[in-house]
């Protein structure tokens with residue numbers, strides 16, 4: 087199959103109106119908000135050295151916060167605000183998706199706008215400012231008729247920089263629930279779909295380039311007093327915004343929204359759930375690539391309707407429990423606690439995706455290591471790798487305590503690369519996931535947790551409070567419960583990592599249903 | 606009959622700086638000076654002697670530290686500075702044209718600020734372009750960077766006159782011009798001054814220009830007003846600096862006469 091005849095190009099293209107439209111809307115809104123806040127601030131600060139310094143300092147610090155972290159920080163903040171607003175004014179708002187993305191991106195856009203506005207205004211010849219005063223202008227007239235017009239070219243350069251930054255950073259708003267061109271990139275990275283990754287990067291780059299060039303046209307128009315160019319640039323931007331609004335009004339979000347976290351198994355399961363719902367006559371959409379904490383709160387708030395989580399994750403993160411209970415007991419308690427928040431634990435899918443310590447089978451056999459307990463004496467000479475969150479999770483603390491583990495080095499890695507690193511001997515042990523297909527592929531072995539330091543991680547289906555009484559929905563999803571065993575899920579995950587046309591989440595979900603639906 | 610002066614400085618002082626370890630500069634030091642209605646006063650003095658500062662005090666671009674300034678009988682501190690500036694024409698030392706306004710936009714700015722209807726402004730702009738001898742059709746829509754230095758200074762003069770002020774303050778309006786243009790522009794302005802019944806205070810470095818244009822000359826040095834009076838009165842001054850200033854043009858004229866025999870060239 088040649089590069090361009092790959093069916094995933096067509097699939098990517100089909101998502102474009104939705105992803106691009108959302109991307110443009112969130113970027114334009116954020117930029118507009120950034121301008122509305124930054125411009126008056128810069129103007130007010132221009133004659134006050136201390137305020138100016140404080141503002142620029144603040145904006146610079148914001149700039150040093152990585153985009154992903156900034157976006158992620160706004161979600162809990164808004165969640166708390168929404169709860170307050172609900173308590174005080176009786177009306178909450180959705181802290182999911184659009185709002186936190188707009189606020190974080192607006193904050194991100196402030197530095198170049200502030201800096202260039204202050205620089206531009208400061209660069210106006212004092213003789214010209216005095217002349218404005220001398221001909222009888224009030225300070226406001228001087229600002230609007232003389233200083234701002236003369237500073238405008240420099241200000242426009244700042245606005246261009248801000249626009250490019252915002253459009254680029256907006257790809258990171260996918261994990262907090264805002265659909266964007268980042269959906270291609272996050273989904274593509276997780277499912278080894280390089281066509282998606284490439285498509286997303288190209289689309290974002292082209293959008294940034296187009297907006298930059300249109301703003302450059304306006305800037306040149308201002309510089310050379312050419313109304314034509316300003317008009318042409320303005321019309322270009324307006325057209326872009328209008329074009330992205332049209333498909334949106336046509337496809338207002340409707341039906342059941344299925345959520346997915348940021349890894350391949352989740353993409354496959356959400357595709358499976360959506361397929362089953364459509365087969366039962368529902369209209370179903372999806373919100374994919376959501377952060378682990380974001381997705382639960384989104385369900386609780388009703389921003390999504392259904393998703394698959396793991397019992398141990400909720401036990402540790404939502405219930406804040408560090409103790410470990412037997413499977414059935416943990417599930418029962420989880421179900422009861424979730425019911426307090428009106429969240430329905432519909433049931434288990436049949437497999438577990440737990441953290442597990444994994445190493446190459448041959449090496450384990452050679453060293454006589456069968457369980458984690460056998461590892462303790464070798465750990466001091468071994469290196470270990472895990473995903474970005476593992477070392478700060480209670481499971482790791484539990485493991486260390488139960489087995490007295492202390493490795494020579496600990497590294498954090500993109501999960502996709504971890505298994506290969508273990509197979510090649512680059513690291514000795516990894517904290518893998520029990521349902522990962524790569525365990526079999528690389529001939530790795532899961533070390534037994536005889537002391538039960540790792541809680542059970544049954545895959546469970548959760549329903550949003552507003553869907554609790556929806557019998558038709560329950561009926562459509564019930565066939566999935568208890569139907570997927572660990573071997574099947576591993577194979578599905580391996581297929582999803584295949585990197586070809588048959589590895590799209592939809593295709594793998596169809597394969598999965600073919601396999602389990604007949605049971 | 607005692608006519609009250611149109612502009613009066615009484616014991617006016619103004620210092621700059623003095624903060625952060627730098628020594629304060631007494632830019633204007635105890636200056637008392639009166640300018641009668643219809644008078645053409647020229648201020649001369651070396652660089653940094655306080656001429657521009659004195660002029661800026663008159664329309665409150667800066668405020669005095671000491672003394673009192675009255676314009677048309679009112680203490681400038683008691684009037685709205687914006688209204689004051691709209692009543693006084695000011696030609697800036699550096700030209701001070703707005704680079705993003707056309708010639709007509711620059712000239713018509715003060716009338717526009719006081720709410721003159723646009724058609725009246727347009728007519729006024731054309732009238733002023735005639736007055737400063739710039740071709741209406743050719744220059745109206747040009748931008749400052751499309752003008753020569755002399756043309757810019759003419760526009761600066763036209764702008765100062767646009768709102769029909771009674772008082773015009775000019776800070777080296779004809780500096781940086783070739784001698785012929787300078788001479789012609791000076792004569793032109795002197796004629797306008799007479800025709801429109803203006804009261805003019807003009808700063809120049811050029812003693813010859815001062816002597817040719819002024820009703821009265823004020824000489825400044827180190828922030829102080831050294832002498833004031835008609836050219837004839839000044840010529841009787843006993844101050845050596847004033848004497849030196851006045852002798853310079855005459856000495857130059859004599860040397861020129863010797864160098865260029867009568868009747869040649871001209």
Ligand SMILES: Nc1ncnc2c1ncn2[C@@H]1O[C@H](COP(=O)(O)OP(=O)(O)OP(=O)(O)O)[C@@H](O)[C@H]1O
Pocket residue numbers: 621622630631632650651652653654655656657658659698
């Ligand atoms: N805004 C200011 N801040 C500090 N010092 C100033 C300021 N304006 C003027 N001065 C100082 O005041 C003194 C008088 O300045 P002024 O501009 O009145 O001189 P001038 O006679 O107009 O000189 P020139 O013929 O060179 O234009 C100078 O020493 C100058 O450095």
Ligand SMILES: [Mg+2]
Pocket residue numbers: 656657658698776
């Ligand atoms: Mg000066």
